[in-house]
Amino acid sequence: xxxxxxDKMTGVGRGxxxxxxxxxxxxxxxxxxxxVRTPGSFGLGQVPERLRPDAVTDMVCGFCATGCSLRxxxxxxxxxxxxxxxxxxxxxxxACPKGWEALNVLDATDxxxxxxxxxxxxxxxxxxxxxxxxxxxxxxxxxxxKHGPQSVAFLSTGQMVSEEMALLGALAKFGMGMLHxxxxxxxxxxxxxxxxxxxxxxxxxxxxxxxxxxxxxxxxVGSNLSVAHPIMWERVCRNPNSPHIVVVDxxxxxxxxxxxxxxxxxxxxxxxxxxxxxxxxxxxxxxxxEFIQASTTxxxxxxxxVQPYTxxxxxEASGNPVETIEQVARLIHEGRRVSFWWTMGVxxxxxxxxxxxxxxxLALMTGNIGRPGTGANSxxxxxxxxxxxxxxxxxxxxxxxxxxxxxxxxEVAEALDIPVERIPTENSWPYHKIMDGIRSGExxxxxxxxxxxxxxxxxxxxxxxxxxxxxxxxxxxxxxxTETAQLADLVLPAAGWGEKEGTFINSERRxxxxxxxxxxxxxxxxxxxxxxxxxxxxxxxxxxxxxxxxEAAFEILKRLSQGxxxxxxxxxxxxxxDHAGGAQWPCTEPVATVVQQRRLFEDGQFYHADxxxxxxxxxxxxxxxxxxxxxxxxxLTGRGTASQWHxxxxxGKSAVLKKLYPERLHVEIHPEDARELxxxxxxxxxxxxRRGEVVATAFVTPTVARGQLFLPMHYEATNQLTLPHFxxxxxxxxxxxxxxxxxxxxx
Ligand code: SF4
Numbered sequence: 001x002x003x004x005x006x007d008k009m010t011g012v013g014r015g016x017x018x019x020x021x022x023x024x025x026x027x028x029x030x031x032x033x034x035x036v037r038t039p040g041s042f043g044l045g046q047v048p049e050r051l052r053p054d055a056v057t058d059m060v061c062g063f064c065a066t067g068c069s070l071r072x073x074x075x076x077x078x079x080x081x082x083x084x085x086x087x088x089x090x091x092x093x094x095a096c097p098k099g100w101e102a103l104n105v106l107d108a109t110d111x112x113x114x115x116x117x118x119x120x121x122x123x124x125x126x127x128x129x130x131x132x133x134x135x136x137x138x139x140x141x142x143x144x145x146k147h148g149p150q151s152v153a154f155l156s157t158g159q160m161v162s163e164e165m166a167l168l169g170a171l172a173k174f175g176m177g178m179l180h181x182x183x184x185x186x187x188x189x190x191x192x193x194x195x196x197x198x199x200x201x202x203x204x205x206x207x208x209x210x211x212x213x214x215x216x217x218x219x220x221v222g223s224n225l226s227v228a229h230p231i232m233w234e235r236v237c238r239n240p241n242s243p244h245i246v247v248v249d250x251x252x253x254x255x256x257x258x259x260x261x262x263x264x265x266x267x268x269x270x271x272x273x274x275x276x277x278x279x280x281x282x283x284x285x286x287x288x289x290e291f292i293q294a295s296t297t298x299x300x301x302x303x304x305x306v307q308p309y310t311x312x313x314x315x316e317a318s319g320n321p322v323e324t325i326e327q328v329a330r331l332i333h334e335g336r337r338v339s340f341w342w343t344m345g346v347x348x349x350x351x352x353x354x355x356x357x358x359x360x361x362l363a364l365m366t367g368n369i370g371r372p373g374t375g376a377n378s379x380x381x382x383x384x385x386x387x388x389x390x391x392x393x394x395x396x397x398x399x400x401x402x403x404x405x406x407x408x409x410x411e412v413a414e415a416l417d418i419p420v421e422r423i424p425t426e427n428s429w430p431y432h433k434i435m436d437g438i439r440s441g442e443x444x445x446x447x448x449x450x451x452x453x454x455x456x457x458x459x460x461x462x463x464x465x466x467x468x469x470x471x472x473x474x475x476x477x478x479x480x481x482t483e484t485a486q487l488a489d490l491v492l493p494a495a496g497w498g499e500k501e502g503t504f505i506n507s508e509r510r511x512x513x514x515x516x517x518x519x520x521x522x523x524x525x526x527x528x529x530x531x532x533x534x535x536x537x538x539x540x541x542x543x544x545x546x547x548x549x550x551e552a553a554f555e556i557l558k559r560l561s562q563g564x565x566x567x568x569x570x571x572x573x574x575x576x577x578d579h580a581g582g583a584q585w586p587c588t589e590p591v592a593t594v595v596q597q598r599r600l601f602e603d604g605q606f607y608h609a610d611x612x613x614x615x616x617x618x619x620x621x622x623x624x625x626x627x628x629x630x631x632x633x634x635x636l637t638g639r640g641t642a643s644q645w646h647x648x649x650x651x652g653k654s655a656v657l658k659k660l661y662p663e664r665l666h667v668e669i670h671p672e673d674a675r676e677l678x679x680x681x682x683x684x685x686x687x688x689x690r691r692g693e694v695v696a697t698a699f700v701t702p703t704v705a706r707g708q709l710f711l712p713m714h715y716e717a718t719n720q721l722t723l724p725h726f727x728x729x730x731x732x733x734x735x736x737x738x739x740x741x742x743x744x745x746x747x
Pocket of ligand 1: 061062063064065066068091094095096097098100229230231
């Protein structure tokens with residue numbers, strides 16, 4: 001390290017570096033395991049003192065947004081086993097297979113244990129943290145100086161703890177001067193965010209999980225709940241009201257099979273169907289006039305708009321009889337507590353925002369909001385997707401604020417005690433614009449944190465090509481083997497869930513604590529520590545002097561939340577949160593005193609300036625790439641099994657989980673289509689789209705309709721076929737509609 005860099009470092013930074021192996025005095029020396037483990041070092045993997053050597057401790061699961069609590073059993077201070085926590089208000093003693101295996105996936109042999117730098121021969125080779133951090137800063141600064149601050153961007157995640165997301169967002173934008181950064185939540189939750197903001201005035205999922213047990217009509221749209229969110233499905237199964245369960249999904253999923261009504265709609269006919277339901281409810285006078293008048297705006301115009309959306313039109317578009325559509329409208333009318341739930345079938349859709357809002361409209365017009373068992377409820381995906389929405393500081397400023405709003409910038413500057421000029425005055429490019437920026441040459445450097453872009457982004461072959469075009473690609477991840485890490489110029493090894501501290505926010509807005517019960521392997525570090533080190537090496541460490549630990553950062557988040565709808569100033573600290581069994585936002589009273597199951601809008605007041613929710617609508621648009629003579633099938637994608645998680649970087653490491661799902665990519669095809677094409681179950685087939693071709697094993701099943709195929713999203717081949725198109729408002733990719741062909745391989 002140059003003496004100039006050292007001079008510029010804060011006291012905290014010097015201490016941090018010294019704890020990282022006396023780097024200030026041995027600039028070129030290797031960072032050894034022993035040095036990293038120096039007692040008292042900063043966030044480097046010691047088990048917190050408050051955990052006794054042999055004890056149990058509860059923490060929130062690190063896979064999905066259900067946010068179950070897992071009881072980790074410690075031996076000599078190390079987490080060795082776990083069981084679901086029995087008295088946590090989310091999971092009530094239950095866990096899905098992923099949760100049970102959460103500790104075991106940490107032991108994988110391909111964990112990134114040292115920084116890796118690509119050498120002149122094109123190989124990734126181990127380097128010291130010092131070299132890695134100096135290279136990181138030199139290269140990004142070089143690119144920024146040559147091409148401007150917009151030429152370096154970051155991609156974040158819904159998998160880190162909130163405190164890490166916030167530190168990354170603050171560091172990248174206020175410290176390093178980046179303009180553009182987005183998260184992988186663009187792929188899952190952006191649609192719900194935009195829909196809620198427009199309709200309610202704030203990104204505010206209104207429900208609590210208790211609502212699953214209190215509804216008498218549950219409408220699930222584009223959600224295979226029993227597979228994607230098995231513990232939420234268990235909550236449905238506990239419902240004592242024998243609820244009507246209506247599933248709207250083109251596939252006869254496991255959840256659809258268990259439903260009382262399955263509307264197997266033609267893909268992308270959702271909007272027409274939900275407008276027709278609104279049409280019937282208005283036609284019959286099955287609406288809550290009092291609520292509409294007191295708490296909403298735009299209803300009269302909406303009622304005019306849906307007049308042409310007759311049940312007959314919806315029947316033709318969706319492929320369901322008029323009687324069934326009328327019957328579902330009657331169910332909604334007769335239900336005392338009707339809840340509408342959606343997930344990726346809606347969000348990952350080129351008209352997803354309007355579909356989500358068509359469900360919000362149904363809840364508003366029937367007064368099914370703010371009461372037990374009701375709501376227009378988006379279910380999130382990743383363990384901290386909600387945290388990303390509040391705290392990533394990517395396309396929106398902290399705590400649901402807006403970069404373009406001067407007052408918001410001033411509030412944040414004051415809360416962080418930084419000059420307001422450090423805060424960009426415009427919102428970042430969303431994910432797909434960042435990818436476009438690489439294509440056009442405007443983005444030259446990219447820092448990807450805790451996400452596997454080369455696998456999960458839509459139209460994968462082009463994505464990999466784009467990542468390869470970058471002048472400098474840094475990947476920060478637990479594993480050095482991900483498809484994205486393999487393309488990196490520099491890999492920074494990160495600790496995973498169970499190896500660091502912080503908070504997650506689950507789907508029902510509940511903060512829960514994550515704890516350190518394992519030491520990160522090798523020289524890997526918690527992301528929080530990596531960001532602090534980057535700040536020091538970049539020369540902006542003094543800006544983050546208060547961010548000494550995740551719990552110190554939590555105090556900053558509290559301050560940033562003050563007076564916002566997501567205010568959490570009532571949560572004293574992690575211990576109080578832990579003791580209370582988590583806490584939903586808002587939480588302005590002492591956490592021990594707040595009610596555990598709270599829903600929003602009980603007073604009929606929303607977050608728009610006039611206190612009212614807005615009806616939003618728009619004409620449906622045609623699918624951009626419908627099946628044709630050359631590509632006669634429509635490809636649907638989605639979650640495969642409850643044992644698989646996203647790109648399988650973690651679940652693929654568990655011997656137990658791997659036994660619970662097919663090893664190879666399989667494609668679901670209807671028996672009639674299979675017969676016509678002479679495809680037999682277990683035969684190898686090739687599937688082609690205009691963007692690529694993949695080989696899969698056929699699974700002949702009537703769960704898909706004729707003319708449709710289904711591929712699970714977890715295999716890297718799937719996104720070689722998908723069509724890059726996006727919702728125009730949320731910019732979320734539409735993964736579930738593109739034209740393909742299929743033919744057997746003659747073997
Ligand atoms: Fe973890 Fe989600 Fe499974 Fe619960 S349902 S154990 S949060 S993966």
